[in-house]
Amino acid sequence: MLKNKKYSLKDIANDLNISKTTVSFVLNNKGDENKISANTQKRIKEYAKKNGYVPNQLARGLSRGKSETIGLIIPNISDTFYSKVAGVIEKEAQEQGYTVLFSSSYEDPKKEGKLIHSMLNRQVDGLIIASTQQNQKEIDFLKKEKFPFVLFDRYYPDKDTDYVVVDNYLGTKKITKHLLGLGRKKIGLITLKPGLEPIAQRLQGYKDALIDFDIKPEESHIVEIERESYFKEIENAIINLVSGEKTMDAIVFSTHYLASQGLRVLKKLSISVPKDVAIVSFDELSAFDIVDPPITSVIQPTNEIGSTAVNILLNKMNGAIHGKTETKVLETKLEIRASCGQVL
Template identity: 75%
Template sequence: MKKLYLKDVARELNVSKTAVSLVLNGKGDENKISYDTQQKIINFAKKHNYIPNQLARGLSRGKSETIGLIIPNISDTFYSKVAGVIERKAKEKGYTVLFSSSYEDPKTEGELILSMLNRQVDGLIIASTQQNKKEIEFLKKEKFPFVLFDRYYPENETDYVIVDNFYGTKKVTEHLLNLGRKKVGFITLKPGLEPIAQRLMGYKEALKAHNLTSKETYVKEIGREEYFSEVEKAIIDLTAREQAVDAIVFSTHYLASQGLRVLKKLNLKVPDDVAIVSFDELSAFDIVEPPVTSVVQPVNEIGYSVIEILLNKIGSTVKTEFQTRVLKTKLEIRSSCGSFLST
């Protein structure tokens, strides 16, 4: 019997390939595909032995020399840098990279994974929202080559490349403490992503190592969508209180960037009034006044590692062990921390 492909099913039923893909992956209802159309597609698939779990397997048989890259936001400097490295390295190996942004939306990410499969990419690289376990399990079951980076699923064994978020934040917090800063605040995102959780743990561990108690009032967790206004509220609270902080650790570069704007607006001097440090950095952090101390992520090594692992998966015909890499960060010390404070 001739093997059916997605385009064959779509043509025979006079529906779109997208509709076929969504229905066979159990997403017909949420995408408002009519009951009659769903039944027509499902019945045809069963009759011709074209079942949902065969979708990715059928798509991955050919070689398209393309790789799908799904990231939270291509405009984010960290992800755009990593994407650039991945694109250059992939090109050296004869591959083209298809870029897409999920904008931190799990539904969008799931749809992008399906869309990439429909485009018959040879493999996927994903910085996940960590809320699409079902899709990740599907890719694993179908033995479709993919690698996670920056974010991963701790409870789910996969190939991934991350940095040591815990140690990076612990080290930069300890730097502040070693300079005599004892009241260190922490401005971060609300819980949900593993890297953010690890950075908070690193901050708390640094305080513990210096026999300091982590004060809940010193930790400000803010929403990603509202961070412009919430960073200002957080800084006002941390600096206007009677026991004002003498330093602030920002868990991301864009929180730190907004923090600089707020501190200038409030006429607070860095580092005289408050020292600041950032996990990850912007290219301007070394030229603003004062330059900002940052935890630098190894962008090139991340991109190289991801491509190496993925291409090994694509080129392998036998089952291989999952590869996991936890890369070291670098502390770039600049003058936003000030000098040693006498106590």
């Protein structure tokens, strides 16, 4: 035998003078149910291990009617939040014997729809999707076909689906109340234009925090900008909030990338944080704890989001949940740092 030979089921069967079917049953952990003796199972497993046998995942999947592959569709793999969650999903899936196919929709609903059907054509066993929330047709199709899928980060409030999200409302309410508790009373919000459920929830959390402190939310204190052009729009947004009579003493950024670009603009304008204006962010970048000053952030539990999404999907794929949808709303953590300043 060649030293670097790649062993197959047939090779093992021939070498041990055992049928290929018996070898297949044992290596797929079906030896007991097919009444194969413990001694035979031991011989096969030890021989396979000794010779470095690696199963052909495609053939193995086809024989079971499965591809042992999960499709993951996210807005953008370069976004730190989604890349973290994707890493957890990949690790959790691999531990369960599944490979993950990644694709980015770039917030394009048409592209997302095509990716869903492309994944189905590749015969993935299930899907995990951070949707644009503009693909009701595809979601309805998956539900009609009873195809296993789980949504995360975003979901469709009017549709009965499995999903994993965080409490965006409470997270933003807590971070706004923290500023109010420090004596900051004129708090602005820089956020994205409506369209996504998490953004709508963060806006409401901000407003309700002010109301709880008997402060009427002012529309002029809320700046909504386009996702595609936030890099250019955010300077005008900040100038609008920190100049003139309505100068804010704090700003809440509804996403980490808005906060990141906002910091660049504040530095460019020579506006001191937190002396002139306090800064807080929903979600964070890895550098937020080392910049000067470190940024107070609402931290999302990316490990729990990823592992929960995989577990729900596997339960659906394996028939552990019949007909019943499973939803999880996870808590965020408020990480208080120096960008809030002290009581005024």
